[in-house]
Amino acid sequence: EVQLVQSGAEVREPGESLKISCKGSGYTFANFWIGWVRQMPGKGLEWMGVVYPGDSDTRYSPSFQGQVTISADKSISAAYLQWSSLKSSDTAMYYCAIVGVQDGFDFWGRGTLVTVSS
Amino acid sequence: QTVVTQEPSLSVSPGGTVTLTCGLTSGSVSTTYYPSWYQQTPGQAPRTLIYNTDSRSSGVPDRFSGSILGNKAALTITGAQAVDESHYYCVLYMGSDIWVFGGGTKVTVL
Numbered sequence: 259e260v261q262l263v264q265s266g267a268e269v270r271e272p273g274e275s276l277k278i279s280c281k282g283s284g285y286t287f288a289n290f291w292i293g294w295v296r297q298m299p300g301k302g303l304e305w306m307g308v309v310y311p312g313d314s315d316t317r318y319s320p321s322f323q324g325q326v327t328i329s330a331d332k333s334i335s336a337a338y339l340q341w342s343s344l345k346s347s348d349t350a351m352y353y354c355a356i357v358g359v360q361d362g363f364d365f366w367g368r369g370t371l372v373t374v375s376s
Numbered sequence: 377q378t379v380v381t382q383e384p385s386l387s388v389s390p391g392g393t394v395t396l397t398c399g400l401t402s403g404s405v406s407t408t409y410y411p412s413w414y415q416q417t418p419g420q421a422p423r424t425l426i427y428n429t430d431s432r433s434s435g436v437p438d439r440f441s442g443s444i445l446g447n448k449a450a451l452t453i454t455g456a457q458a459v460d461e462s463h464y465y466c467v468l469y470m471g472s473d474i475w476v477f478g479g480g481t482k483v484t485v486l
Contacts, residue, residue, distance in 0.1 A: 291473070293475070295422075295477075302463075302465065302477065302478075302479050302480040303414070303416070303422065303465050303477045303480065304477060305467070305475045305476060305477050308473060308475075317472070317473040317474060319474070319476075320377065353421055353422070355422075357475070359410055359469055359473075360410055360427065360428045361412075361427050361428065362410065362412030362424065362427040362428070362467055362469075362475075363412065363414065363422070363424060363467060363475075364424060364427065364433075365424070366421045366422055366423070366424070367421065368421050369421055
């Protein structure tokens with residue numbers, strides 16, 4: 259059974275760093291892109307970027323380039339989304355998903371809620 | 377920057393048919409954009425309905441269908457049910473491993 263297990267909810271203050279994770283199982287993790295999607299409170303879904311765990315190749319949406327870092331560690335079947343300095347506007351739910359050109363966002367994690375507040 | 381467009385809201389009567397569209401501010405949507413569609417109810421992760429224009433994801437009822445209509449991708453719900461009241465998002469593949477979500481359509485069944 260394919261599973262994407264995301265790390266738990268986080269509360270941080272502005273300026274702090276954060277790294278959230280998405281661990282895959284039930285399939286060959288290295289061979290499929292993992293994408294990250296943001297959903298701000300009451301808003302729609304936004305594609306942030308993808309990582310190919312096999313070689314850690316990454317692509318970013320222009321809207322998120324330079325704002326976050328996406329990475330992966332195929333040895334432990336994990337993908338990551340990290341911030342070096344959080345802003346209150348980073349408060350959102352973040353989803354990971356298995357992504358393919360033809361298959362789209364094929365399988366989704368349950369999301370990680372990030373709250374940034376002083 | 378190209379924007380993916382969706383109707384902000386649509387309504388349908390129970391048992392009726394509704395078509396949601398997914399377009400581009402510049403250009404036409406074709407199968408080469410590999411359009412996909414997702415359903416999201418409040419508090420839940422998105423659920424994949426349609427991928428590669430018209431392929432239904434596993435377990436998706438056949439009242440959901442995808443197509444290209446004119447210069448847009450389309451999701452049609454035929455025989456809408458109350459459980460279909462939800463937000464629906466399309467995604468287009470822009471090439472070079474870049475994807476863009478539409479703004480979403482809220483479908484009301486009433």
